[in-house]
Amino acid sequence: MTSDLVIEIDNITKRFAGHTAVRELSLSVPRGAVYGLLGPNGAGKTTSIRMMMNITVPDAGRIQLFGLPASGRDLSHRIGYLPEERGLYRKMQVLDLLVFLAEAKGVPRRDAKRLTQEWLEQLGLSEWTRKRVNDLSKGMQQKVQFISTVLHDPELLILDEPFSGFDPVNTQLMKDVVVRLARRGTTVLFSTHIMEQAEKLCDSVCIIARGRKVVDGKTADVKRRHGGRHVILSVEDGRPVVQRILADRALVAKADDYGQYAEVELHPGADPQQILTELVRNDVRVSRFEIAEPTLNKIFIDLVGPDAVTARAEEDQGNA
Amino acid sequence: MRKIWVVMRREFVEKVRNKWFIISTVLGPVLMASFIVLPILLAEKGASERRIAVLDVGSDGFAGRLVEWLQPPVPIDAELQVVELGRLESVADSLTTAVGEKALDGYLIVSEEAVDDGRIEYRGSNVSSPADMRILERVMREAVLVERLSRVGVDPALVSQAQIPMRLRTVSIRGGRVTDESGESAFLLAYAVWFVLYISILLYGVQVMGSVVEEKTSRIIEVLVSSLRPFQLLAGKVVGVGAVGLFQLTIWGVSAWLLFQRRDMVLGWLGVNTAGGQEFQFPEVSLVTLGIVLVYFLLGYFLYAAMFAAVAAMSNSEAEARQAQAPVVMLLILPTILMLGILQQPDGNLAVSLSLIPFCSPIAMPVRWAAAPVPVSELALSIGILVATLWLVVWVAARIYRVGILMYGKRPTPRELVRWIRTA
Numbered sequence: 001m002t003s004d005l006v007i008e009i010d011n012i013t014k015r016f017a018g019h020t021a022v023r024e025l026s027l028s029v030p031r032g033a034v035y036g037l038l039g040p041n042g043a044g045k046t047t048s049i050r051m052m053m054n055i056t057v058p059d060a061g062r063i064q065l066f067g068l069p070a071s072g073r074d075l076s077h078r079i080g081y082l083p084e085e086r087g088l089y090r091k092m093q094v095l096d097l098l099v100f101l102a103e104a105k106g107v108p109r110r111d112a113k114r115l116t117q118e119w120l121e122q123l124g125l126s127e128w129t130r131k132r133v134n135d136l137s138k139g140m141q142q143k144v145q146f147i148s149t150v151l152h153d154p155e156l157l158i159l160d161e162p163f164s165g166f167d168p169v170n171t172q173l174m175k176d177v178v179v180r181l182a183r184r185g186t187t188v189l190f191s192t193h194i195m196e197q198a199e200k201l202c203d204s205v206c207i208i209a210r211g212r213k214v215v216d217g218k219t220a221d222v223k224r225r226h227g228g229r230h231v232i233l234s235v236e237d238g239r240p241v242v243q244r245i246l247a248d249r250a251l252v253a254k255a256d257d258y259g260q261y262a263e264v265e266l267h268p269g270a271d272p273q274q275i276l277t278e279l280v281r282n283d284v285r286v287s288r289f290e291i292a293e294p295t296l297n298k299i300f301i302d303l304v305g306p307d308a309v310t311a312r313a314e315e316d317q318g319n320a
Numbered sequence: 321m322r323k324i325w326v327v328m329r330r331e332f333v334e335k336v337r338n339k340w341f342i343i344s345t346v347l348g349p350v351l352m353a354s355f356i357v358l359p360i361l362l363a364e365k366g367a368s369e370r371r372i373a374v375l376d377v378g379s380d381g382f383a384g385r386l387v388e389w390l391q392p393p394v395p396i397d398a399e400l401q402v403v404e405l406g407r408l409e410s411v412a413d414s415l416t417t418a419v420g421e422k423a424l425d426g427y428l429i430v431s432e433e434a435v436d437d438g439r440i441e442y443r444g445s446n447v448s449s450p451a452d453m454r455i456l457e458r459v460m461r462e463a464v465l466v467e468r469l470s471r472v473g474v475d476p477a478l479v480s481q482a483q484i485p486m487r488l489r490t491v492s493i494r495g496g497r498v499t500d501e502s503g504e505s506a507f508l509l510a511y512a513v514w515f516v517l518y519i520s521i522l523l524y525g526v527q528v529m530g531s532v533v534e535e536k537t538s539r540i541i542e543v544l545v546s547s548l549r550p551f552q553l554l555a556g557k558v559v560g561v562g563a564v565g566l567f568q569l570t571i572w573g574v575s576a577w578l579l580f581q582r583r584d585m586v587l588g589w590l591g592v593n594t595a596g597g598q599e600f601q602f603p604e605v606s607l608v609t610l611g612i613v614l615v616y617f618l619l620g621y622f623l624y625a626a627m628f629a630a631v632a633a634m635s636n637s638e639a640e641a642r643q644a645q646a647p648v649v650m651l652l653i654l655p656t657i658l659m660l661g662i663l664q665q666p667d668g669n670l671a672v673s674l675s676l677i678p679f680c681s682p683i684a685m686p687v688r689w690a691a692a693p694v695p696v697s698e699l700a701l702s703i704g705i706l707v708a709t710l711w712l713v714v715w716v717a718a719r720i721y722r723v724g725i726l727m728y729g730k731r732p733t734p735r736e737l738v739r740w741i742r743t744a
Contacts, residue, residue, distance in 0.1 A: 053546045055726065076547035083546065087539030092334060103326040105547040148543065 327556025620682025
């Protein structure tokens with residue numbers, strides 16, 4: 001049973017000098033999942049990831065990777081880790097650098113060379129193997145950085161804010177590679193503060209704020225549990241009827257009326273069907289009626305309040 | 321262990337491939353060659369023939385005999401001119417013009433006071449050359465002495481016998497036996513040992529610092545620490561740079577030795593005539609001395625490299641690291657300032673204490689050893705203290721390093737530093 005969990009975090013807490021960065025956090029990532037660790041800046045994402053990689057040690061709690069007692073660093077040959085702050089040796093040749101980074105993870109030199117060549121070719125950098133990192137464009141350096149993460153065909157990818165700092169072309173490219181690897185069975189955990197991305201990519205999510213877990217589970221489950229209360233409505237005529245319905249406090253908790261289009265949040269206990277029935281009964285021509293899934297962003301704001309979203313970057317301070 | 325090796329190899333290969341390494345490695349022997357060639361060149365230039373006039377102003381024939389003294393191999397071409405006292409000024413004026421036109425290097429005025437009072441005047445363009453003046457003075461002192469003695473009737477043969485100079489030969493005794501080393505070459509060796517140790521510990525220590533700062537400022541450290549333990553990273557780096565140091569020192573050492581072995585050939589290429597050059601004795605370096613220098617280089621290098629690494633880990637940029645390194649460099653400079661004290665009295669209190677104080681001993685002890693014999697017990701004590709200190713410093717430095725490499729922002733206060741060491 002446990003061997004099916006690639007990452008198992010049990011009640012970890014990490015305190016820094018002034019504050020607690022992560023508080024009693026538990027989560028588990030099953031094999032093959034694409035798992036999003038979500039939260040605003042300063043929520044404790046990077047701290048949690050660093051503890052998974054054994055770069056910092058939790059003050060309390062336990063972390064287990066692949067169901068083994070070894071630490072993340074010792075398992076680095078099975079993990080592709082892309083830190084939030086990234087960099088390369090600027091004076092090294094691309095090939096040497098990638099081979100070194102792979103060897104540092106424990107990949108034998110011969111394999112490292114072969115894999116490097118393959119990846120450079122695949123991402124269109126084969127002409128640059130003998131160039132210094134400094135001579136590469138920013139976009140190419142980002143590709144090199146990404147290659148160093150996936151080169152050794154890891155079973156687990158841990159990507160900390162992978163889509164920030166990369167240009168749009170590389171973001172797309174990386175996303176494609178990540179999706180391809182995930183399809184082949186690689187487990188992916190990534191952190192982001194951009195909920196829309198997570199929504200598109202993740203089958204499971206964990207939302208944290210101020211070091212605490214707010215909600216976690218399969219993306220669909222999370223949405224179902226916290227959603228189903230939104231209706232997007234558009235009519236061709238019969239505005240007065242619509243306005244009357246929107247004003248009905250027994251039915252509608254909150255409405256955002258744009259004139260031609262309205263976003264409706266239902267009153268708890270109300271059935272969306274009631275609105276539709278009312279409209280049809282009044283002979284209103286409906287052009288759009290959609291029971292919308294809430295965005296993760298909306299769920300997040302609903303759960304932790306807008307304060308947490310704009311919380312100060314405590315996490316960064318903690319590491320500084 | 322394999323990971324340490326991987327880090328070490330990268331450090332070594334990248335450093336050795338660096339153009340500065342290649343330039344400095346080649347430049348070293350060139351510099352050493354110039355150390356050998358330049359003095360000889362200078363000596364040769366100093367010994368080049370000077371044309372002077374000797375004015376006999378009523379010296380009773382002494383000026384004539386003086387000119388005979390100024391014959392080869394003395395590198396002076398002297399021409400006698402007898403001048404009456406009344407015409408001295410005008411002759412001197414025309415000779416001065418000749419010196420100005422470089423037709424002549426200078427002229428001697430030998431009057432009747434020359435022998436009795438020992439007063440002779442030389443006017444020339446080369447009076448600031450110590451080599452020229454030394455030759456002139458030596459010849460004249462001898463000439464005046466012989467003249468005085470022969471005037472009172474001493475046999476010239478006796479005089480020349482009395483002139484044979486005495487030479488003190490100094491031979492160093494080490495470990496209860498006579499060696500081939502002269503006192504001078506022991507001094508020279510001590511000086512060379514100091515130079516090599518000071519420069520290399522500083523040079524390679526600072527390279528470790530640069531390497532740590534580079535990893536921090538480029539943020540690659542974030543990637544590295546996910547697969548390498550800080551200790552593996554630090555150990556690989558320090559050993560790697562140390563290997564670069566040993567490699568470079570070996571190249572320099574071997575080329576210096578070859579240069580000395582073949583110095584006639586090298587000088588020949590440069591068109592320098594070696595026959596006139598003074599005899600230069602290359603100090604004999606025994607294997608034991610070499611071994612002691614090596615041991616202290618390694619211990620000293622590790623000690624300072626660890627401190628430099630800790631300094632770098634605390635800093636956010638090259639500039640900041642350069643500032644913060646000052647106290648470390650001071651420690652290294654201390655024995656240098658007190659070098660002369662060590663050399664003058666290699667078993668004096670100062671030398672003995674410096675060779676036991678761990679931060680000074682890597683330089684002080686080998687210098688002492690090269691200058692004079694050192695009891696084995698003192699050597700053992702010095703190494704023992706140094707090793708213990710090294711262990712402690714590495715322990716502290718590794719802890720500072722571990723925390724520091726992931727810290728950005730302001731530099732830690734001493735109190736924070738203590739917390740890093742305690743909690744790491």
